[in-house]
Amino acid sequence: xxxxxxxxxxxxxxxxxxxxxxxxxxxxxxxxxxxxxxxxxxxxxxxxxxxxxxxxxxxxxxxxxxxxxxxxxxxxxxxxxxxxxxxxxxxxxxxxxxxxxxxxxxxxxxxxxxxxxxxxxxxxxxxxxxxxxxxxxxxxxxxxxxxxxxxxxxxxxxxx
Numbered sequence: 674x675x676x677x678x679x680x681x682x683x684x685x686x687x688x689x690x691x692x693x694x695x696x697x698x699x700x701x702x703x704x705x706x707x708x709x710x711x712x713x714x715x716x717x718x719x720x721x722x723x724x725x726x727x728x729x730x731x732x733x734x735x736x737x738x739x740x741x742x743x744x745x746x747x748x749x750x751x752x753x754x755x756x757x758x759x760x761x762x763x764x765x766x767x768x769x770x771x772x773x774x775x776x777x778x779x780x781x782x783x784x785x786x787x788x789x790x791x792x793x794x795x796x797x798x799x800x801x802x803x804x805x806x807x808x809x810x811x812x813x814x815x816x817x818x819x820x821x822x823x824x825x826x827x828x829x830x831x832x833x
Contacts, residue, residue: 686759689728690715692813693766699792710803725825737780744822746813763813
């Protein structure tokens with residue numbers, strides 16, 4: 674699937690990621706087979722798939738967590754470079770319980786896409802993420818810390 678996307682990329686990429694913290698405040702990141710550096714869990718929506726449900730699906734497949742992703746903390750426009758231009762929506766995944774954190778530790782994500790799941794403290798994010806990814810996460814953390822978010826709406830109605 675990854676090779677097909679790189680060979681025939683869409684005109685514009687729209688990504689849906691989740692900012693998820695553990696009780697100690699560390700951020701859940703994934704190592705992928707297709708990008709350098711650690712990333713927030715998430716991915717693109719399939720045709721006709723609701724955006725927040727795409728984020729939920731990717732988070733569940735990658736981490737084993739099922740979270741109500743209804744609030745957007747950040748929207749990041751990315752100019753075309755190696756990939757087509759894109760928008761990345763960062764949803765508020767909240768703070769997981771100890772039980773959920775343990776579940777992540779035992780989860781086996783698809784090995785052809787995800788090679789590792791890890792919790793990284795805020796002060797270490799810049800050393801394990803690409804600069805653009807790190808800036809996106811920092812902006813989402815700042816929005817979360819200040820209580821700022823946008824509701825995900827579906828034709829003007831808050832997503833369930």
